[in-house]
Amino acid sequence: MLQPEYKNNTDKIHQSFKIMMGLLGVAFFLVFTLIYFFIFGVPNSKSDETEVVKKPYIQPDSNFVHLWNAPADWRMMRLEPEEQKKVKYGRELIAHTADYLGPNGSVKHISNGMNCQNCHLKAGTQPWGNNYAAVQATYPKFRERSGSKENQIKRVNDCFQRSLNGEALDSASNEMQSILAYIKWLGTDVPKKKAPRGSGIFKMKGLKRACDPVLGKVVYEQKCQSCHQNDGQGMLAENGKNYTYPPLWGNNSYNIGAGLFRISNLAGYVKYNMPYGVTYEKTQLSDPDAWDVAAFINSMPRPTKDLSKDWPNRAGKPFDHPFGPYADPFSENQHKFGPYKPIKEWKEKHKNLKVKNPLIAQL
Numbered sequence: 001m002l003q004p005e006y007k008n009n010t011d012k013i014h015q016s017f018k019i020m021m022g023l024l025g026v027a028f029f030l031v032f033t034l035i036y037f038f039i040f041g042v043p044n045s046k047s048d049e050t051e052v053v054k055k056p057y058i059q060p061d062s063n064f065v066h067l068w069n070a071p072a073d074w075r076m077m078r079l080e081p082e083e084q085k086k087v088k089y090g091r092e093l094i095a096h097t098a099d100y101l102g103p104n105g106s107v108k109h110i111s112n113g114m115n116c117q118n119c120h121l122k123a124g125t126q127p128w129g130n131n132y133a134a135v136q137a138t139y140p141k142f143r144e145r146s147g148s149k150e151n152q153i154k155r156v157n158d159c160f161q162r163s164l165n166g167e168a169l170d171s172a173s174n175e176m177q178s179i180l181a182y183i184k185w186l187g188t189d190v191p192k193k194k195a196p197r198g199s200g201i202f203k204m205k206g207l208k209r210a211c212d213p214v215l216g217k218v219v220y221e222q223k224c225q226s227c228h229q230n231d232g233q234g235m236l237a238e239n240g241k242n243y244t245y246p247p248l249w250g251n252n253s254y255n256i257g258a259g260l261f262r263i264s265n266l267a268g269y270v271k272y273n274m275p276y277g278v279t280y281e282k283t284q285l286s287d288p289d290a291w292d293v294a295a296f297i298n299s300m301p302r303p304t305k306d307l308s309k310d311w312p313n314r315a316g317k318p319f320d321h322p323f324g325p326y327a328d329p330f331s332e333n334q335h336k337f338g339p340y341k342p343i344k345e346w347k348e349k350h351k352n353l354k355v356k357n358p359l360i361a362q363l
Helices: 004-040 048-053 073-078 081-095 097-101 152-163 174-186 213-223 263-271 287-297 332-337 341-349
Strands: 141-143 148-150 243-245
Touching: 073 081, 081 097, 081 174, 152 174, 213 287, 263 287, 332 341
Parallel strands: none
Antiparallel strands: 141 148
16 A cells, blocks of 8 residues: 555655646647738738728619508508599509400400500509509699690500500590599609609619610510510410500501600619519610610501690700701701610700700691
């Protein structure tokens, strides 16, 4: 049996040995670390995560945030029952116009078979989808095209006579009054004389060159013809009354007096809404592609319209109005296809100019 004194000495030796081994391990670690730094250098203290954090902040485009939204349906309960009925019928007329007012419509036969919704997406509620957000708030208003102050009835009938290549609705009819009730409903929260962000069609920056219909045909074949067909005649629904995908040219499309016959309007429309399902949040077409495909579509044949009484003041014609005569020195071809910058600059320098249209007796 070990004596206590001998046992204590043995423990001390073990403890000393452990301490020495620990110090030796630390020494080896330090030497190894110094050798590593000598060979490979000091590691970069900046991590990938730090680099991401330090990337410059990109301010969101204010044109695409906090956009107008249509009032929720539950709020319709605040309306009188008769007004609710009109609003709902008005929405139905916008979404399925041809079922009621097309060539085989159940009420009248006064339009070409397209629906208002074919141009005013989601029954006129889609942001930057040619919606009705600003109509109630901004009408009546003066419009250069007619040279007069127009009300909502005139605006609706312009669509029937131009975009739907048809006839005007009777202002006192249930159909007109219901469409007006629906438009009024959509503008419930819009302050008077204000156009909320996201209303109508987005105004795109023009190209430095002219729009090219030849390039646009390629875009059409890649992105559009699967729905609108190779001949641009769209796809008729099974009921034979309206179109699942509307015709973009030909006898049943919009005529030359329609707003979408201006290339700038059509380019902004397709950029943020087409191909079908696209929204402003996730686009597919580049800006040049949108301009070029718009030029191609509007180069194709479509119904005509007497425009002789439009634009009493020639100088009031938009930069891309495709028909002369003009107050400026630029050609019809440049007005239609661009480049538009020289025209815009000329118009800005002569913005107070008035040139009477000789075909109209009085301004």
